[in-house]
Amino acid sequence: MTKPRALTVTRPDLPPLEDFLPYLQEIWDSRVLSNGGPFHQRLERALCAHLGVPQVSLFANATLALVTALQALRVGGEVITTPYSFVATAHSLMWNGIRPVFVDIDPQTLNLDPAQVEAAITPQTTAIMPIHCYGTPCDVDGIRRIADNYDLKVIYDAAHAFGVQRLEQGVPRSVLNHGDLSVLSFHATKVFNTFEGGAIISPDARTKQRIDHLKNFGFVDETTVVATGINGKMSEFNAALGLLQLGRVDAAIRRRGEIDALYRTLLADLPGLRLLPRPADATPNHSYFAVLVDEGFGTSRDEVYRALRAQDILARRYFYPLISDFPMYRGLPSAAPDRLPVARRVASQVLCLPIFPAMDDDDVRRVAQAVRAQAAGARPRVAVPAGATALSLAA
Numbered sequence: 452m453t454k455p456r457a458l459t460v461t462r463p464d465l466p467p468l469e470d471f472l473p474y475l476q477e478i479w480d481s482r483v484l485s486n487g488g489p490f491h492q493r494l495e496r497a498l499c500a501h502l503g504v505p506q507v508s509l510f511a512n513a514t515l516a517l518v519t520a521l522q523a524l525r526v527g528g529e530v531i532t533t534p535y536s537f538v539a540t541a542h543s544l545m546w547n548g549i550r551p552v553f554v555d556i557d558p559q560t561l562n563l564d565p566a567q568v569e570a571a572i573t574p575q576t577t578a579i580m581p582i583h584c585y586g587t588p589c590d591v592d593g594i595r596r597i598a599d600n601y602d603l604k605v606i607y608d609a610a611h612a613f614g615v616q617r618l619e620q621g622v623p624r625s626v627l628n629h630g631d632l633s634v635l636s637f638h639a640t641k642v643f644n645t646f647e648g649g650a651i652i653s654p655d656a657r658t659k660q661r662i663d664h665l666k667n668f669g670f671v672d673e674t675t676v677v678a679t680g681i682n683g684k685m686s687e688f689n690a691a692l693g694l695l696q697l698g699r700v701d702a703a704i705r706r707r708g709e710i711d712a713l714y715r716t717l718l719a720d721l722p723g724l725r726l727l728p729r730p731a732d733a734t735p736n737h738s739y740f741a742v743l744v745d746e747g748f749g750t751s752r753d754e755v756y757r758a759l760r761a762q763d764i765l766a767r768r769y770f771y772p773l774i775s776d777f778p779m780y781r782g783l784p785s786a787a788p789d790r791l792p793v794a795r796r797v798a799s800q801v802l803c804l805p806i807f808p809a810m811d812d813d814d815v816r817r818v819a820q821a822v823r824a825q826a827a828g829a830r831p832r833v834a835v836p837a838g839a840t841a842l843s844l845a846a
């Protein structure tokens with residue numbers, strides 16, 4: 452197999468095809484293709500054990516899972532959320548007729564800032580929908596305190612947070628145990644993929660049962676429908692692949708960690724290039740490697756982005772534009788540009804560099820070198836005569 456020349460921001464990790472064939476044979480033999488079949492049940496149990504969470508409901512994708520999570524908790528009115536995310540976060544609110552209220556993010560974690568959340572609460576607020584951006588845990592304690600005080604639900608968009616743990620009283624625990632519900636994505640581009648897929652993590656069997664009814668049209672049995680449910684079910688094909696992928700994901704995250712460490716070494720001393728701090732007291736999953744290109748770099752983020760593209764290094768600007776700048780959101784009062792200064796600045800500076808388990812160290816060096824070459828200091832300077840001023844040079 453030849454190595455593709457282009458370095459995309461991510462490349463899905465897949466098992467050898469022959470390892471998947473016995474699973475396919477089983478599906479062909481049983482003719483059970485969907486509707487909570489044996490692979491679906493096995494993957495739900497395996498994920499509970501692997502992640503250390505009480506209940507998992509598999510979905511066809513995370514977007515349907517987010518829409519269903521809001522239904523399950525009967526959330527309405529206004530929900531406080533972040534503009535610095537993938538559009539599906541806010542779209543899931545709109546699909547439920549809920550008004551998103553955007554608040555600004557913390558400049559260090561890029562996650563919702565609890566103080567700003569509290570300041571945005573109105574009598575219509577029913578819930579908070581934060582994301583653990585790039586897998587960095589939110590200030591879950593701060594968010595819980597606010598939710599408890601104001602009796603709000605918390606639904607975490609945990610699409611980036613597969614396998615992320617926090618140290619709690621010295622014990623590592625899944626970050627997915629926080630909030631009323633957490634939603635995972637198993638899309639092709641994520642750390643753990645089932646081609647397409649997602650899940651809701653819930654705290655108890657009763658909540659899981661309600662969610663499982665909602666993802667199957669509201670059916671409880673052959674003739675009873677208890678809710679206007681949707682078809683959100685994961686197929687047996689995706690679930691079987693997930694079982695196989697679960698055996699690979701720890702090694703994949705380990706390799707991502709090595710790549711992260713190498714990038715940090717190679718890019719550490721570049722003026723104007725900010726690396727996000729490693730999350731304190733958390734085991735990250737290295738799902739993204741984001742850098743912030745500020746004025747001190749001497750070259751704009753978009754120039755760096757274009758220069759990398761020209762060398763077949765397909766870094767991505769996650770998250771630019773802000774969700775609040777898309778046409779269906781920009782008319783909202785909370786979307787006003789001056790209310791989201793941190794998110795706006797970060798969106799103009801961020802670049803996510805390629806990171807995926809199949810990258811070798813030379814790939815990482817190639818990317819780091821291409822970034823370094825864009826730093827103003829790295830380019831030949833125009834000789835400036837002694838005593839010259841900006842004005843005299845411009846004249």
Ligand SMILES: *Cc1c(COP(=O)(O)O)cnc(C)c1O
Nearest residue numbers: 512513514537539610636638649
């Ligand atoms: C990928 C992603 C989603 C959507 O996941 P799908 O499984 O593709 O529906 C939602 N939110 C965030 C933050 C994501 O990164």
